[in-house]
Amino acid sequence: MDHLFLPMEELALFELKRDRYFDKVPSKDLSSIIKSAASIGKDWAIRIKKMYPDKSFHHIAREHGLKIIEEDKELIIGDVVFYSEFYSGKKEILIYKKAVEAWAVALNKTYEECKELFIAHEFFHYLECEKIGLLSNIYKVTIFKIAGFNWKSGVKALSEIGAHSFVKHSFKMEE
Numbered sequence: 168m169d170h171l172f173l174p175m176e177e178l179a180l181f182e183l184k185r186d187r188y189f190d191k192v193p194s195k196d197l198s199s200i201i202k203s204a205a206s207i208g209k210d211w212a213i214r215i216k217k218m219y220p221d222k223s224f225h226h227i228a229r230e231h232g233l234k235i236i237e238e239d240k241e242l243i244i245g246d247v248v249f250y251s252e253f254y255s256g257k258k259e260i261l262i263y264k265k266a267v268e269a270w271a272v273a274l275n276k277t278y279e280e281c282k283e284l285f286i287a288h289e290f291f292h293y294l295e296c297e298k299i300g301l302l303s304n305i306y307k308v309t310i311f312k313i314a315g316f317n318w319k320s321g322v323k324a325l326s327e328i329g330a331h332s333f334v335k336h337s338f339k340m341e342e
């Protein structure tokens with residue numbers, strides 16, 4: 168999760184490059200889709216800050232009816248460590264406590280401070296579901312064409328770019 172500290176543009180490319188449809192995105196479009204997703208994240212960070220000055224994301228998420236569940240375990244799939252997840256149906260944010268704790272130690276921060284970053288990240292996914300619309304759908308790539316039909320898909324990395332931008336601006340990690 169150290170990639171969170173990369174500058175926004177680099178972080179966005181990191182997310183896009185590991186997206187399954189990265190190869191389908193023409194390189195000429197990269198910078199504009201990064202800008203769009205990042206600016207939505209930024210705008211919502213400003214908006215939420217105005218609505219809830221001085222409130223923690225723990226508080227804000229709970230105010231929106233989200234449950235925050237801390238599980239005393241970690242989840243690693245392949246080389247990806249999971250820190251938190253958002254379940255829109257259950258309105259639940261799940262924090263993998265062991266993973267966040269390990270990250271906090273490595274950064275010399277407290278668990279509570281780091282947990283806030285992950286709650287903010289997942290809260291953005293909640294905003295996508297409830298208010299903004301999924302950022303993955305702001306740009307579509309053609310998956311294949313057959314007999315005049317054109318199958319398209321959104322790009323999931325754009326949701327992550329929006330969430331990273333939201334976190335960076337909420338915690339003043341980016342101008």
Ligand SMILES: [Zn+2]
Nearest residue numbers: 288292327330
């Ligand atoms: Zn995410």
